[in-house]
Amino acid sequence: MKGEPFIRFDPRTKIFLILTTVAIAMTASSIETELGLIAVIALFGVLSRRIYRVLVSCVIYLVFYLVTYKMMINGTGTAYVMLMAWGGLFSKVYPCAMMSSIVISTTGVSEFLCALTKMRVTRKLLIPLAIMLRYIPTVKEDWRYIKDAMKVRDLNKGILDRIRKPMMYVECMYVPLMMTASEATDELSIAAIARGIENPIQRTCLQDTEMKIRDVLILLLFIGYFIAGLILGG
Template structure:
């Protein structure tokens, strides 16, 4: 039985991919290029072992794309302008958020710190980002605990539950979540400092952190797609 768990990428390559994704999403000439960008990110997610996440993300985005096309074809007037403006912002952000989810779920804090130490990144950037890598999974776990506890009181965190019982939903779900989020941030910060995150000396890591063929391949693919979008956008503008 194979022990392969997915493609491993250097944290520096992942940061480069996020930057290129933001740029590619900003200059995307049309909705088609946004969809292609999401599909490319999904392929990367599958290669990194996040195939369930990638499939769900692509299916959801496909529904949003069909909804966008339908609104542009059917609606008119102010309502159409309002929905198109909102969905336009959604399309610009979705690919970046999808890639960020893959990066956060596949990057260990120790690997990230070792990679940032190699490029001599400033501590003001490294420390908050490292805490965030551990913060988001902790909040997700707390969110599941709160939902399980509130089901015993017939309180649902869904939109329907919020519309039916807004006061009870905020009191029983969102207030505890905010309190736990604040507490988790303090605890993670203290734990990071205790483990020597501010130590100026070189860090060690069990995993050898270096850019390999796979890293250069995905970075090259990101640059090629970005340049292709620039050429298409320039041709359309011209």
């Protein structure tokens, strides 16, 4: 099927990979280590059949890497310090965002919930998380409808027009989105309750969430890179 991953990893593996990526990014002692982390994440993305997403993400990070490298060589003054501080924050957050983007795009909500249920996550966390994950597609749909409505009224003319008239775009796009947010969350909460999400009986899942050898291999790759980064950084 089009869009299906080349290799389907277990949702529990993906959750652990996100946590490992966060740990690597936070403990990375050099930008070269972070560049290697991007390469490892790119490999995971290619195996998950998110090649276009990986290419775009790698190009963005490569541009950031080259700009940061040039600033480290030639930069001076207060502006240099501010840009380097922002660059340090970006380099820590970007790999985590890239990994999360690949995981979310390759994993359905039901798969996530099934994996969390097998991990015996408390329902106090599971229910809000389920509603939040169900809300993300709703936000995308509302955002698309608002943009279409602005095009009909000849208001959505591009990025330059948004820079010239920022308050108009806040009023036309973000205000309606915030107004529909509360209604959407109420509807999703009611739908989740109607489907029996509060039922204390153990839920079943039609999808296979068994961990296999491919999950072990990708976990060993990320854990090995994390340990290597700690040793080389030390």
